[in-house]
Amino acid sequence: VDTPYIIGVDIGGTKIAAGLVSAHQVLERVVLPTLADQNAGVVVAQVFKSIDHVLEKSGRKVEEISGIGIVAPGPLNPRTGELIYAPNIPSLINIPIATLVSERYHLPTLVENDANAAGLAEALFGAAVGFRYVFYVTVSTGIGTGVIIDGQIYSGKNGMGAEAGHVTIDYQGPLCSCGQRGCIEVFASGKAIVRRTREKLESQIGESNNRPVATSKILDLVSGNLHQITPAVVAEAARSGDLTAQEIIHETATYLSIWLGGMINIFDPEIIVIGGGVSSMGDLLFDVIRELTPKHSILPKAHEVIITPAKLRDDVGILGAATLFATMKEA
């Protein structure tokens, strides 16, 4: 039997990425703007367009494709294929995206939360191959999670489970985009790292009145413009020895460790895979997480849990979407 061709579509807040996937390889990819500020019809049309472009670019006919996998953030129902609500795409409320896509292309269409699907891809052919109990985290703009048990996504009664990025570690902490206070996302996401860095530099600059102005490598890297700080800038400054940047990363690792200790208490995983842009901080982040996480778990074997960077990088959204067909029980 030939390896099937699957089209994977990753609907994000700013862009839609679609790709032709075969044997866990992305053969062709297309990226379009989501047009998130427009009505649902426009956004759905962008999804269609991304699929059309992948077909055109690859020279494949619809009949050669075995299925279309779609991933999106936020609460959605993988059983009905409906997008319930997407945090950064306000018009997408109760959109039956699987039905709309399958009616247009006459292909089986599956829908899943982006982090759940990414975790599945890591478990089946990424960093967690061979492990039965996998906890996956993506730390990028926000924090997404997936729990994969025996090569299957665990997603609970309504298919919406494993939203551990919105587990709070401080009920009096900063307000999160979800309306709660102190979620791990509001402390350790890429957005949070940027905010905390800016606050720290602002307070240093404030304290240095009438004294020499704060000198941080971070300020050099952004030419003094605090609005240009990114997690990559913080990582670069930390590597070059900047103490403020190193402090920020150490704090980030500490927050993640406190939270991951709790995740170990709940799931007793064999392996924790950390992906997303922030994970490219590498050993600066992972050394501290590996040291501290077991201290925040009550499980006596918590120190045996492997904590490792994700293997699948830029294409993980498209690959995750296509991987939904790997565990499909019914067409």
Ligand SMILES: [Zn+2]
């Ligand atoms: Zn939250």
